[in-house]
Amino acid sequence: MRHLRIGLALVALTAFCVFVVASVGGGSNHKSSTASTLIATPTPTPTPAPTRATTRECTTPGVDSYRSVPDPQAVGGSREIWIHRPAGPDSAKLPVLYLLLDHGQSDRSAVQLRLGRILDRQMCQTGIPFVVAVPDGRTISAQQPDWGNAVNRTFGLEHFVTTTVIRLVEGDQRRSARLRAIAGFGMGGFGASSIALRHPSLYTQVASFGGWYRVDDPDGVFGGDNSAHAPDQLIASAKAGSLRFFLVEGKDEATPLQYGTAHGEADRFGALVLQHGLTVVVRHPSGAHNRTTFIPQLPGMVRFLDHNWTSAKTRSAG
Numbered sequence: 001m002r003h004l005r006i007g008l009a010l011v012a013l014t015a016f017c018v019f020v021v022a023s024v025g026g027g028s029n030h031k032s033s034t035a036s037t038l039i040a041t042p043t044p045t046p047t048p049a050p051t052r053a054t055t056r057e058c059t060t061p062g063v064d065s066y067r068s069v070p071d072p073q074a075v076g077g078s079r080e081i082w083i084h085r086p087a088g089p090d091s092a093k094l095p096v097l098y099l100l101l102d103h104g105q106s107d108r109s110a111v112q113l114r115l116g117r118i119l120d121r122q123m124c125q126t127g128i129p130f131v132v133a134v135p136d137g138r139t140i141s142a143q144q145p146d147w148g149n150a151v152n153r154t155f156g157l158e159h160f161v162t163t164t165v166i167r168l169v170e171g172d173q174r175r176s177a178r179l180r181a182i183a184g185f186g187m188g189g190f191g192a193s194s195i196a197l198r199h200p201s202l203y204t205q206v207a208s209f210g211g212w213y214r215v216d217d218p219d220g221v222f223g224g225d226n227s228a229h230a231p232d233q234l235i236a237s238a239k240a241g242s243l244r245f246f247l248v249e250g251k252d253e254a255t256p257l258q259y260g261t262a263h264g265e266a267d268r269f270g271a272l273v274l275q276h277g278l279t280v281v282v283r284h285p286s287g288a289h290n291r292t293t294f295i296p297q298l299p300g301m302v303r304f305l306d307h308n309w310t311s312a313k314t315r316s317a318g
Contacts, residue, residue, distance in 0.1 A: 056086060056087035056088055056129065057086055057087065057120040057121070057123040057124040057129055058124040060087040061087070061116070061117065061120055062084045062085055062086050062087060062116050062119075062120050062132075063084070063085050063087065064082065064083070064084055064111070064116060065082075065083050065085070066080055066081065066082055066083070066107075067080070067081045067083065067168040067169075068080040068081065069164060069168075071155075071160075073139045073140055073141060073154055073155040074136065074138065074139065074140070075106070075136070075138045075139075075140060079135065079136055079160065080106070080107050080108075080135070080136045081107060081133055081134065081135045081136070081165055081168055081169065082107035082108065082110055082111060082133070082134045083131065083132070083133050083134075083168075083169055084115070084116040084119070084131065084132040084133075084134075085131050086120070086123060086129035086130065086131070087129075088129070090131075090171075090173050091173060092170075092173040092174060092175055092176075092179075093179070094129060094130060094131060094173075094175075094179070095128070095130040095131070095175070095179040095180070095181065095305070095309045096130060096131040096132075096133060096169060096170065096175055096179065096180050096181070097119075097130055097131070097132050097133070097181045097182075097183060097305065098133050098134075098135075098161065098165065098166075098169075098180065098181070098182045098183070098192075098203075099115075099132060099133065099134045099182075099183050099184065099185075099188070100134075100135070100137060100147050100161070100182070100183070100184035100185075100187075100188030100189075100191045100192050101134065101137065101184070101185055101186075101188050102184075102185045102186030102187050102188055102210075103137075103138075103143060103144045103145070103186070103187045104138065104143070105137075105138075105185075106136045106138055107134040107135060107136045108136075110132075110134040113291060113295070115132065115134075115298075116132065118295065118298055119132055119298065119302065122298065122299045122302040122303075123302070125299070126302060126303060126306045128306050128309055128310065130305075130309070131169065133165060133169045135160065135161060135165050137157050137188070137191070139154075139155045139157070141154050141155065142154075142155070142219040142221060143218075143219060144187060144217075144218055144219050144221075145157055145219065145221055146187060146190060146191060146194075146215075146216075146217060146219075146221050146222070146229075147161065147184070147187065147188065147190070147191025147192075147194070147195065148191070148194070148221045148222060148229060149221075150221050151220070151221065151222060151223030151225070152223075157191075158191075158194075158195055158198070161182075161191075161195060162195065162199050162202060166202070177200075177201055177202055177203055177204050178204050178308065178309075179309060180202060180203045180204065180205075181203060181204070181205035181206070181207065181305050182195060182196050182203045182205075182206055182207075183206065183207035183208065183209070183246075183301065184207075184208055184209070184211060185209045185210060185211075185294060186209070186210050186211060186255065186289065187211075188211070189208030189209055189210060189211020189212070190208075190211045190212050190213065190216070190231070192206050192207070192208055192211070193206055193208055193211060193213060193231040193245070193269075194229050194230070194231050194234065196243060197231055197234035197235060197237075197238060197243070198228075198229070198234065200238065200239070200242055200243065203243070204242065204243060204244065204308060205243070205244045205245075205246070205304075205305055205308055206243060206244070206245050206246070207245075207246040207247075207248075207301045207304070207305070208245070208246070208247050208248070208266075209248045209294040209297065210248065210249060210250065210253060210255065210262065210289045210293070210294065211247070211262070211265065211266075212255075212257060212262045212265045213230070213231040213232045213265050213268070213269035213272075214226075214230050214231075214232050214265075215229055215230045216257040216258050216259075217258075218258055231269060232268070232269055232272055235269075235272050235273060235276055235278075236276065238276055238278060240276065240277030240278060241277065241278065241279075242278070243278050243279075244278065244279040244280070244304070244308060245269075245270070245273050245278065245279065245280040245281070246280075246281045246283075246300075246301050246304045246305075247266040247269065247270055247280065247281065247282045247283070248266070248282075248283045248284075248285065248293075248294060248297045248301075249262070249263075249264075249265065249266035249267075249282070249283075249284055250284070250285055250286070250287040250288050250289060250290075250293040250294075251284050251285070251286050251287065252286070252287060252288040253265075253288060253289055254288065254289070255289045262289070266282050266284070267282060270282040281300075281304055283297060283300065285297060
């Protein structure tokens with residue numbers, strides 16, 4: 001695998017890009033050891049986010065619920081979705097974050113990590129409440145299903161995420177793409193990036209933690225059709241300004257892939273995103289491929305997503 005350092009990309013691309021280096025917020029002990037580079041195409045400055053007082057998350061925790069559908073390929077025979085909603089009524093103006101987990105993890109893993117409470121606190125800080133939806137992506141026929149549709153049609157996780165999950169989470173309060181984000185950890189980071197690029201009418205923001213951006217398919221889910229699923233190849237067809245990427249890769253990332261490791265993937269893909277005129281943030285906190293590296297970066301992800309959500313709300317209000 002060819003590793004492309006972001007420092008080299010800076011030299012080649014300084015003629016048309018602006019880099020702003022910032023540290024991580026959120027009070028994490030990773031704050032002083034995280035490199036953060038913002039690479040952005042020119043966009044209008046959004047109106048500041050609503051104040052904390054407008055957000056119920058400061059005083060009332062969000063509400064958890066579960067939805068499921070029968071699926072013979074799912075562990076236990078049904079595929080579940082954990083949904084964390086902020087206090088108050090649902091609305092088509094309320095953003096949704098769809099979160100895909102790593103292989104072997106169920107939607108209940110997000111509950112065990114207390115992601116709902118962590119994100120509630122950040123919603124309070126930013127003043128923008130949003131829904132979090134985590135589907136179970138495990139299958140009985142593939143250890144690493146890559147959040148895809150199996151070429152042999154045994155399972156269809158991509159279809160599940162882009163149709164069934166949206167229907168069960170949003171119901172008759174259908175969101176615009178501007179108010180949808182898709183994120184993932186590890187294999188979920190690959191899935192989120194691939195799905196967003198394959199379905200540009202559904203999402204406008206992507207966050208990937210410890211993901212990779214080429215096809216690594218040990219279970220043969222895609223049957224060798226890599227170009228139709230690899231983010232580093234799909235990015236060439238993305239329209240400028242249509243997607244925003246938030247990429248996190250620990251400095252000690254060493255997740256093994258079929259060829260090489262995931263180390264250096266965020267920088268390599270970040271340079272490609274920039275080349276195609278899209279917005280990308282790449283962060284390198286201390287640590288490896290684990291929750292202690294990724295969880296402290298969630299506040300930064302929310303602030304990144306809020307930038308676009310605030311702008312969307314302002315435009316909707318006229």
